Amino acid sequence: MPGVPSGRACEACRQQKKKCDETTPCSRCSRLGIPCVGSGQRRFQFKDQSHRFQAAKIERSSSTHSDAEGRSSVGRVSSPPSNALTILVSGFAERVQPATNLKYNLIWAYGGFLLQVPKRLGSNEALDAAASCLITAHQRLIIAGGDVIPQALAKYSQALNALRKCLDDPVEACSANTLCAVMILLMCQMFIGLEGTRYTGHCEGAAKILKARGTRPYNPEDQFESVLLLTLRGPVLFEGLFNNRIHFTREDWETLVQNELDQRTGAGNMMNSLARVPPILERGRIALRDQQEDELRNLCRETKILYDPLKAPLRVAQANYLESAQKFRDLQSSPVQDMFSSPVMRLYGGHQRMYGLALLVQTILNGILRSLSLEHDVNLESESDCLIKEIVSLAEDATIFRPLGSCYMGLCLVLAWAGTADLETRLEAERLYKEYRSDFPLSQDASLELASMSSQLNSYNPLLPGDSFHP
Numbered sequence: 001m002p003g004v005p006s007g008r009a010c011e012a013c014r015q016q017k018k019k020c021d022e023t024t025p026c027s028r029c030s031r032l033g034i035p036c037v038g039s040g041q042r043r044f045q046f047k048d049q050s051h052r053f054q055a056a057k058i059e060r061s062s063s064t065h066s067d068a069e070g071r072s073s074v075g076r077v078s079s080p081p082s083n084a085l086t087i088l089v090s091g092f093a094e095r096v097q098p099a100t101n102l103k104y105n106l107i108w109a110y111g112g113f114l115l116q117v118p119k120r121l122g123s124n125e126a127l128d129a130a131a132s133c134l135i136t137a138h139q140r141l142i143i144a145g146g147d148v149i150p151q152a153l154a155k156y157s158q159a160l161n162a163l164r165k166c167l168d169d170p171v172e173a174c175s176a177n178t179l180c181a182v183m184i185l186l187m188c189q190m191f192i193g194l195e196g197t198r199y200t201g202h203c204e205g206a207a208k209i210l211k212a213r214g215t216r217p218y219n220p221e222d223q224f225e226s227v228l229l230l231t232l233r234g235p236v237l238f239e240g241l242f243n244n245r246i247h248f249t250r251e252d253w254e255t256l257v258q259n260e261l262d263q264r265t266g267a268g269n270m271m272n273s274l275a276r277v278p279p280i281l282e283r284g285r286i287a288l289r290d291q292q293e294d295e296l297r298n299l300c301r302e303t304k305i306l307y308d309p310l311k312a313p314l315r316v317a318q319a320n321y322l323e324s325a326q327k328f329r330d331l332q333s334s335p336v337q338d339m340f341s342s343p344v345m346r347l348y349g350g351h352q353r354m355y356g357l358a359l360l361v362q363t364i365l366n367g368i369l370r371s372l373s374l375e376h377d378v379n380l381e382s383e384s385d386c387l388i389k390e391i392v393s394l395a396e397d398a399t400i401f402r403p404l405g406s407c408y409m410g411l412c413l414v415l416a417w418a419g420t421a422d423l424e425t426r427l428e429a430e431r432l433y434k435e436y437r438s439d440f441p442l443s444q445d446a447s448l449e450l451a452s453m454s455s456q457l458n459s460y461n462p463l464l465p466g467d468s469f470h471p
Helices: 011-016 027-032 050-070 084-095 106-110 112-116 125-144 150-167 176-192 202-212 223-240 250-257 266-274 277-290 293-332 343-372 378-401 409-419 423-437 446-460
Strands: 003-005 044-046
Touching: 011 027, 084 125, 106 112, 106 176, 112 223, 125 150, 125 176, 150 176, 176 202, 176 223, 202 223, 223 250, 223 266, 250 266, 250 277, 266 293, 266 343, 277 293, 277 343, 293 343, 293 378, 343 378, 343 409, 378 409, 378 423, 409 423, 409 446, 423 446
Parallel strands: none
Antiparallel strands: 003 044
């Protein structure tokens, strides 16, 4: 046994190897006048027997070695069993890690709803196919940059077929999962670079699904739907400004952008203001066509009510951005090994994006005001020049977050290029646009793409900043 009795003698007698009478205190310690410790107490001596267990282990191993050699069909399980669904789930989860570099961070660029997608996979064919396409497209974006990948195109085609099937199903057509699939395909078409879908395409389909969902497009108690609509409303609203095929009533637009998650934030206020623009554009086209001066004055007043209050939030966004930009410059001069993992970078990127959104909204409203005004307004023109130059300057700073961390700058640069009458500013906006677009596959030359989109923008809606350049 590991522990065996070793007597009841006191410590002093044991050390001197003297006989102890085991009383307390013992007679020897009493006679010598020394402390008597442990007299009469039973002790155990523990012996190392590891060599016995080692020998037994070797014996068992040798006795079963021949049996193990004969069982070739039975081996140790090296990994848990997998199937197509588990591979899809793990692959998607890997793509949406919050800690990913902002340059390639899907959550940062498109929204937190992506975190909830993995647990929904396997329940909707369109969502599964869209998720698979995104995995391939995102991976190849990181590896191949602006090259077109046939595998991504094939998966995109498969995802479209799956989406058509879901849209034919009355139950699945308006489900949150199908709407999520549409949002994911919006990302994929940008990564793949399909011709004619730069700012049109699935947004129109998403708008139809939202319209079919009724007056309440999402359930505020459903976190997934709330975050999904928070992300989707931006692309639908911005495209609705110049795509006449997206038609909502004023109440529909306001319902779409109202979201309890950002009801009192700067971004929420800007989106609420922008949601009132499509009806103004629709009335403005008629007023310009029929030369209804009274209606044009009314529309100017309504737009001014939206434009002026957003000047203060724009200044706040600019101040926050400049402050974070200084912290970023301080970070650049410090010996930081991984700059993009620093909280300073996320703060800088966040304020940069907020400032970009504020500039974009004000540029749109400014262009509408100038189009509706019966008289030439020098102040509006001066403000337009300042806004456009700020967009170009911001786009230069934001290149550090390319491709995904600053992909929102594409639309900003389109409006800046189309809205400026200054040759130098236009050339700089075009140079930056080409730089941003080089991250993604191009279906045509970037300069031709700019001209095409500007013309399309002006033909869809002459009230928006169209081609203002007249050499």
